[in-house]
Amino acid sequence: MTQNIISGDKKMKLNTSSEGEVTVVKIEGNLDTQTSPQAQDELNRLMDEGSQKLLLDFADLAYISSSGLRVLLAVAKRLAPEEGEMRICNLNDVVNEVFEISGFSTILKVFPSDSEALEGF
């Protein structure tokens, strides 16, 4: 498992590692207007470098606004025609609520834990 820490600012950090073919990106902090551009850049870079299977681990994500949802949608839209896949796991209650209200819990692949998300990925 390769470990590659990317530091954001104090509001958001991304830790990237590999689980076989899956690139696991742990997003710490929050995804909002200020932090979403950096997250988008990093996820784009990973896909540019060939990551087709992305697991976003939200265990340490405090909240997400519509700016953050936009990032997720952009990643999903890019991976779909490339036969790639994005999964998301470990959403807290507030993030879950945002996903439910927006309908993202239906259109994105959301799992309660990383082990469940990695199963069959």
Add this chain to the structure above:
Amino acid sequence: MPEVTVRIENDLSEIAKVDEKLDDFAEQFGVPPAIAATFHIIFDDLLNNVISYGFNDEQRHFIDISLELTADSLTVSIADDGVPFNPLAQTAPDTTLSIEDRPIGGLGIHIVVNMVDDISYQRTADKNVLTLTKSFQSKK
């Protein structure tokens, strides 16, 4: 009842000042973390909208935010002197669309409206004033 106000300029980087004020307020008065997180989302979505679309001149504008705590709820108000805009009068987005058919924008207000227990809009003295309340025992 504890109350705090903050005034920001119409620049996206100013949202961070509101976040900081909210965090300080939450810590000082013991606002539950989930409630604070909800209002971070609300501020981000609403202020992003106002700053991005509310003004059509190149001038500096001020946006006034207040937070008020009761024993079991948090109320915030956002007042701006931008173009008349009632978030409650907007059409809800179609949340059943697939990934391919989803437009990238349009969700912010929909999320905000569905995360609070009470929301009201007034247009007074050339200002948009939006007031939102979330109860700590919220069913939402």
